[in-house]
Amino acid sequence: MAGRSLFIAVMVVFSSRVPTSGGCGLCWRFIALSYRWMSQSSSASGPSIHGGGGTGYDGQGSPAAYRVGALAYEPAVLCDCKLKACRWISWSNGQPGRRYYRCRRARTDMDCKFYRWxxxxxxxxxxxxxxxxxxxxxxxxxxxxxxxxEVEDKDMQLVAKQMEVEEKKKEIEDKQMVLQVKHQELNAKEEELIAKQQRLEAKDVVEQTLQAQLRMKNQCMDALVLSVLLVIILVVVMLNAK
Structure with a gap:
């Protein structure tokens, strides 16, 4: 019962997390294991329809495999249906290991109830x-x-864990891709800032050059004005001396 609950829970996780496109080896392995597990559970839950006889039989089937088919015997024994009867081995508490003939349509609506030891x-x-x-x-x-x-349950749990790991791995890869895109964007912005900085530095150089030229012009003008004043003073002095 616990195994079935586990199967249902894992199938819910599987149906909600499996990708809608593409193939996944773990997914197909999980489906195969689930199918085999359910098949074994179904076969183990139902009794065998042959190998009984007498009373006290609990439906667990023959303890040993039949080496000869149920109809592989001679001479043939016919049941009331006029068909060759099957030869089985009883494993009931009352008649263990004793062979018997039984109608081949046993446990059906056409069973003639033929039974002979x-x-x-x-x-x-x-x-x-x-x-x-x-x-x-x-x-x-x-x-x-x-x-x-138990092994099947453990194997299914392992596959479920592997699927979770694969999902986490995919999430990490997606996050890494997002981080990579953001990193590229940051690099582009950094390059843009560097280019702007270089343009500003170039403007500063031009401005400094212009300022230097302006200072040179101002100095030249001051020198020229001073020279003119000196000339005027000399002229005045010379005139006064006469």
Whole structure:
């Protein structure tokens, strides 16, 4: 139940965060894991339709794989439907390991209810042995299924974390791009300020040059005026001396 809650939560995150365009390896891996996990959950939750017989069967399926198909036997035994009956192995508490014939349409609306034992009933000691072996295999299968479910949950959590990391990485890359654009803008403004500063410095040089030229002109004018005054004074002195 917790695994299903986790699956639903992660799928909500996935649907809200997966990009609308382009491919993503993690996204496809997450979908594959989710599909496999749900398939295993569905197959584990339902009982097998074969391998039963008798009473006390809990629907966990045959503890061992069938090495021969249910119809791979001769001579054929026909059920009341006049069809070759399937040969299964019972793993019930009452008849563990005992083979039986059953209508191939069993558990359907066309089931003729045909049922016949193949083997003689074994002793209580063998029944107990079969039950112990059956229960041991079932327990191991349950343990393995539980471990596999835990591994699948951990794997899904890991993929979800990887998706979050990829999303954070993309956010960081986007922020870095924004910062890079702003840095370029700042560089452009700095270059513009440097150009303005250079123009101002050039104007200052021109202004200083003009001021120097003006001072030179003023000095020349002062010298000229002083010379004229001296000439006038000399003329006056000479006139007075006569």
């Amino acid at each position: 193949v083997d003689e009933e074994c002793s209580a000691w063998y029944k107990e042995l079969f039950r112990d072996l059956r229960d041991a295999v079932w327990k191991l299968k349950k343990d393995v299924a539980k471990k596999e479910a």
